[in-house]
Amino acid sequence: MGKKRGSEMNILFGWLMKLSIKVKIFLGTLVVLCALVALGFTIKDHEYFFIVAEAVHLAGTIVLLYKLFTKKTCSGLSLKTQEITALYLSGRLICGMLLRNVVGIYMYIMLDLVFLLSTLLTIWKIRFKLKSSYIKELDTVRVPFMVVSCAILAIIIHPRSSDFSFTNTLWAFCVYLEAISVFPQLRFMQNAKMVETFTGYYVFSLGISRFLALAQWIIQVR
Structure with a gap:
């Protein structure tokens, strides 16, 4: 059998x-x-998805920072994925500040702030400290096209509520951008035709985190 x-x-x-x-x-x-x-x-309670998604994201971030600070290399990492991550996290922080009266919003704000700071640190390391190990030629995804596409989709499809429409649209934009933020990293690995161990762990955690974030979004808006 x-x-x-x-x-x-x-x-x-x-x-x-x-x-x-x-x-x-x-x-x-x-x-x-x-x-x-x-x-x-x-599944009715979307908070479970949020908790697990953030925990997985945190684990991936720890793996990424471990590689940058101990291995002293950013080989195999996409700078564009980090820049997109910083963009949607910044957008979510703005949403959090506009929705301060929502119960539990400060937990979201603090987590996003931690992830944003770690992402900015990663960008700084790649751009300046570890620039020699970054392979720009393999990071070929056109970020402006992705950003504009997500913005258009957010304007068309976003939650309808009594809240200010700009906040709902911006939140939707961040969700869509988060969902595809790992794509430049995947394209980078495809171009490189190899996956380093720590990079593989990081990308796997990103994939799981993005999947759970999308699941939470579907439960919220359906």
Whole structure:
């Protein structure tokens, strides 16, 4: 029985490996969307997603800083992912300041502030202290296109409530930007054709964190 299951898994894995990159991306996106919709209809309390997402994000941040300060290299890291992260965290802080009367908002503000400071530290290390190990040629994603696309989507699709519309739109923009912020890092690794150990751990934590953040968003707006 165990051998049969193992054989079936090997066949499935082999089939997936033979697919083109575009098909893999499509299937992965489809699976993620289906999982998000399922979670949105089965789990009511979105706070669980927030807690786990932030914990995973914190773990990834610790791994990233450990690499920068102990290994003294930023090889394999995308500066553009860090810049996008700083942008959406700044936007969320602005939203937090505009929604000071919301219960529990200060916890969000403090966490975002911690992550923003660590992200700015990472950007500083990559741009100045570890500049020689940063491979700019592999960081090829066009950030302005991503930012503008998220802004347009946020204007079209954002939560409707009695709150100031700008705040809802800005929050939606941050959510959309957060969801795709890992893409430059993935493209960087694809161009490099290799994944370093610590970078792999960091990207894995980002992926899990972004997935849970999207799940929380779906539960909130549905």
